[in-house]
Amino acid sequence: MFDINKIRKDFPILERKITDGNKLIYFDNAATSQKPKVVIDSLVKYYENYNANIHRGVHKMAEEATCAYEEVRQKVKSFIGARNEDEVIFTRNTTESLNLLAYSLGELFVNEGDEILLSEMEHHSNIIPWYILRSRKKIKVKFIPITDNYELDYKSLEQLVTKKTKIISLTHKSNVLGTVNNIKKIAQIAKANGAVFIVDAAQSAPHLSVDFQDLGCDFLVFSSHKMCGPTGVGVLVGRREYLEKMPPFLGGGEMIRKVTFEDFTTNDLPWKFEAGTPNIADVIAFGVAIDYLQNIGLENIYKYECELTEYALDKLKQFDFLKIYGAKDCNKRAGIITFSNPVVHPHDIATIVDQYGIAIRAGHHCAQPLMKKLNVSATARASFYFYNTKEEIDLFVYALKKAFDYFAIGACNELIKGKINAKQNATTTR
Amino acid sequence: MFDINKIRKDFPILERKITDGNKLIYFDNAATSQKPKVVIDSLVKYYENYNANIHRGVHKMAEEATCAYEEVRQKVKSFIGARNEDEVIFTRNTTESLNLLAYSLGELFVNEGDEILLSEMEHHSNIIPWYILRSRKKIKVKFIPITDNYELDYKSLEQLVTKKTKIISLTHKSNVLGTVNNIKKIAQIAKANGAVFIVDAAQSAPHLSVDFQDLGCDFLVFSSHKMCGPTGVGVLVGRREYLEKMPPFLGGGEMIRKVTFEDFTTNDLPWKFEAGTPNIADVIAFGVAIDYLQNIGLENIYKYECELTEYALDKLKQFDFLKIYGAKDCNKRAGIITFSNPVVHPHDIATIVDQYGIAIRAGHHCAQPLMKKLNVSATARASFYFYNTKEEIDLFVYALKKAFDYFAIGACNELIKGKINAKQNATTTR
Amino acid sequence: MQNKTLPQLDDLYKEIILEHYRNPHGREPLSKVNYQAEGMNPLCGDEVKLTLQLDSENDKKIEKVHIEGHGCSISVASGSMLADILKGKTIAEAKEISKYLKEIMHDKINDTEIDIGDLEALCGVKKFPVRIKCALLPWTTFEEALLGHEHVEIS
């Protein structure tokens, strides 16, 4: 059923040679995923056969393009378990979806003195839009702390939610820790306190089976490019009760019903929130990506990624000086392994493994506050997707070992083990 | 030099058959343009070879993708005559660029009682963002009238600009009338009155040689999809003096310098205005589109389109009952022919010519206020691009004739000529 | 060279449709208004204003329909036919016809056998998906008018 060799053949880029003789090993999937041929083909098919602006055209191609575009809404609806396709809005990316919400919900019901509740493990995309809202309305932004096990501190959460809490906006799965938060539980807390609950599913939608209705949140956002789809497409799923009352975010063609020299009225949902010519080709290709993922099966993807993660964590045990962030239980951090060590800087690690054709990420992963909390300036992150293999992990571990060896010439070996501090050691060897 | 047969071969879609035996004749270019093979190929090349998230990656593909993406900024800079590439910002489309400006300039310096000056020929994209701003700040939105020659009324313009006018935002070329406005002249008026001047170049950038510095405006916006590039990419070019002071629009990854649990600082230009994962693949392909257009030469494109327009207008003379909107002088309305007639509704015309494989647009063209001004509810529009031919125009005129004939069976012939009014005529024939 | 025969078009523009378009019915003013609504297709700008006058003795029967606005041949003809066919029908019957037409347009199987007169001619629109909205605009507006009234009754 889950045939990894067959799957790998679907991704042309996996044949790419990065350095002489070294094939690409792509472990930067949390940043963006690779695309199967069917998705790429669909772009070509669109531009070579029925490229036209949508919704207002009478001619054949406009009709074809409109149908294909709107069909993807249906697909997203069933993929994510939304109630109705008019609750599915296309944006550019997760970031834009969150900005739309911060702006529009902000205009709708956030007032001076109100509070927005985020967590310490949020991506910048789920922090800055709220800081920007705070600059317009005098509100407070609070952060739910994380525990020593790299999980949300649910006790603190319950204390932090008050009558003033208008919005709770949390990541479903951390892009650094891999932690998967208990959204259902939080949805209940949010509901009990009358807070609107937004879930950032940028890291979960590609890897877990996510059901909007089952989760019980009010809004859910994610990006096409992290789930085999093209860049330039994001999704915002929300409850009609809110979407209908919310003021428009971007104004222009498509989102209007009637415009006069005096005023305008907005179009029906979902178009009310889609202004201007949409990213038609990429939305259509995103539909193909969803089909592709569903064909493989999100459960299969999740299971396989857990397997990979467990395998990798086990292999990494040999580097006893490595600090690995995230839950011990693989099922709770599927696919993401973030680590640091006292001697070799994440950037140097990334550069060295890159020489072996291995792409990992090093830095703050757009989560500077979390880095601060973890008390590091940067970390290295390997993130898997269903086309990765154990053999690739073996090579990664091999390359990592080379990196540590490289930096640990002579006495530095000692240093890596953290037994002697850097300065003492250096003075004796010089 | 300008070899139309060679050019047509660059566009795979022109081989498409719409109805049995009828090849596509695409006259809906003002809505969106078709794409040459090199642009489509560049998408495939990106996804098959170096798809990676940009700017923060250390690995090889991240570096390649970042370079390719940033190179396009250079290309746009020289294409549009900007001073510096950090004054070039990538958005989703013209609409988003205008919303960004309305929001950010609005926050920066628009206050109660201020005025925004638009014109009667604006696209909804250049009206609604200002209406939305008006809903937050108590300001006035005023419209410069158009003359009987379908041009801007420059006299009224000068009267409408006052000390209260904070922003003037105008289209360079009308998507309905084809009228090209005298931006240089208006830029002087704006400057003299201390107003910020925004130019909507969505319809001009694809067809005319547009030079930002020469025009003398403060901001210029346009869309990739109307100029041989993919959907999902827009451009905002602006003066650094403003961009530096303007508050950010969308918040998230990429646009920040430093984020803490308390606050954030913004990144340098242009990234300050590019939040989240950009539409990397499409921006890179847009760069290829720019190269392609520059290879052909904007002057050549303009000249050829004028030729086509003159030819078409001449042929349309045979339908003496047609009302054609726009300047008499072809050089002032290159490429766009909008018309109506008292009997056959634009929708019916579009459906009938569609049967001959001809794609034109019918409706309000996202310019409802202008329709009101022209005193019609809808019009038909044929809009050309450099890959169109006189033979295609001949077929269009043939199909149009069929449409008129179709509706003019029997006494209705008379009707079309406008000699007898509909009701009278109908009662006599029944 | 483009093909010059257009069999499909004759399905769309049946002579009867063109006749209704040229000489639309339902333009005479009403003596009273029981239901009314304005319909609009934001995509193309077509507008319909529809008013119903019920039987003065029996509020269940439609005595007369007035319809005006502007639009393409399909929406105008459809409105004209609506004015013809709904005249004298009970509201229940009228709703049935409206539902029936919608189902035909969206190619849903429908076992009901209703005599829809000239409306039959509209069925050709099915083959032109973008134009279905044009054909249904007057009917949607009709339903809105009824709902509007019902809505008023409920609140």
Next chain:
Amino acid sequence: MQNKTLPQLDDLYKEIILEHYRNPHGREPLSKVNYQAEGMNPLCGDEVKLTLQLDSENDKKIEKVHIEGHGCSISVASGSMLADILKGKTIAEAKEISKYLKEIMHDKINDTEIDIGDLEALCGVKKFPVRIKCALLPWTTFEEALLGHEHVEIS
């Protein structure tokens, strides 16, 4: 199977760079501060804090450099070398060295012949474009420090 020899890496991580990284210079506190600036690379999180102490008799000469922060081997080594090489240089000479290094990194032709000592080892970074910023961070911060001071003088 991946290739296991990595000739390129030796260009980047010359032994002298690793030595500076392991034992960075310029960590001793200064007795006074004439110029200072903080540099940061927002993409990777590297941070540098640089302070300069000038010759007490002759304000034109750099007596000592203090540098701290955190970063990768390249930025730390570059900072350490900066502390070494700028010691005893006039500000004009120091600026010259900074300019020279930048030009080398961006592959611009430069006819100047300056003895840059250990800095020579940094030239291998050229082949790793993403890492150039790491190598230049301390130097950009140094220039900012000077500018900052000049700026204060001007206003």
